[in-house]
Amino acid sequence: MFAIIGTVPDEKFPLACGPAVMSGPSLIVDNQSVAVNRGTPALLAAAFAVCEFLGAPPPFAFLIGDIGTGSGSRKLYAHLEQSLPASRYSGLTFHYIQPDVDWHNRVLFAIEEMSVRPTLIADAGFMYAAKMSGQANSYDVFTPDIGELAFLADEIAPHPFYTRGFIFHEENRVPELIAMAYRYNNAARYLMVKGEQDVLADATGILETISAPMVPALEPIGGTGDILTGVVAALTGIGHEIPAACRDASKISRMAGELSNPNPGTQVMEIIRKIPESLALLYP
């Protein structure tokens, strides 16, 4: 079983821990329901779609409400610090959580106490905290977009908001930015860079570039990156090798995007609904 950890944009949403299942357009965890718009619910919905298609148990979710004040995130961090050492997961994927270096380190220490080390994936706020802590190389996969890659490449910036101007966030500089991220030890074992072309890399350089199908309208759609990370979480969580999982996740996400016939105003749930169809094309 693998777990996904993040927040939902509702201050009143309590700490909910349990298998995540879809019910119509909503995600249900521990009897709590949340709409799937973007963010961690979108990531979970994508992971659930993969598990359902492949006949695997659904992802386990750790969710809490937080609208940016950080209070929900701190409760979630505290719960993880307490509960992870005695637990067993094949993978842990950390997502929209208020970046906090001290709490990040406490959670990482808790993971080190687990009897079996899970595959560690970080995206969004938790990836920011992982980079700032100097512990990026404790992780197996980071899934940055181009702006976040520039942040990883900047050895000084503590958040993408402070990425220095001379580090331009341009797609044609992806190889250079990847090299900088590894040079300064700010990258996980694998980087899956999400963009017009998805780029899989490790410390030796670019391993694979996936650019088909090319659907430019996906770039502005909130949640498309969450889909890719969710599919990576599910595939690695059920035992696929990381490079293959990243490559397939890119293809599945792109095909689901294409099948939804999107424009820049399309909402992410329309793409998530196409994941089973794209899985059927990739794994006939």
Next chain:
Amino acid sequence: MGFFSFLREKTVSPVREIKDRGILVFENTSEVIRAENVLKNSGLWVRVMGPPPEIRTGCDLVIEFPLIEGLEILRTLEGENIFPLKVVPVSGPLLEPVSIFFTKDFGDFLMVRAANMKITVEKATLTVVNISGGGCPDVPYLAAEMVGKRLDEAPSPRSIGHTLCGYALQLAYEEIQRKCLR
């Protein structure tokens, strides 16, 4: 004066050189936003910057101010029941917020990105159709509050956001407003 006008000021007037500077440290980013609004509305010169390494926690901002004006600044904040956690003198350079924008034209839609945040508007209706990127927990909340509303009717990220991703979205929001509404 716009919240982020200090970014544009750099291009139209010389940056004010301050040798004796201090920073105000607050409990969270929301307090920084409130304090900056109060101080700027009172005509005091301050700017929002990144904290020095020794006090960074991960998602934070500080307010830089001329030390000589410290008493007036603290008095002004106290009048609004705003109390910084610390007042610290600084000598080294502070990190500056991102100030580069990327714009992409999708025909009927326009997208602007600042740092890790993107906002997309339908040109014909000026409706915010998507917000993407970011990693702090207010991003999904900001998207829920803004998507589906016209640019001039949607709440600004500055007014309801709490984090640096919210700040980055504010920059993208101001830039797309500049392109679409002026």
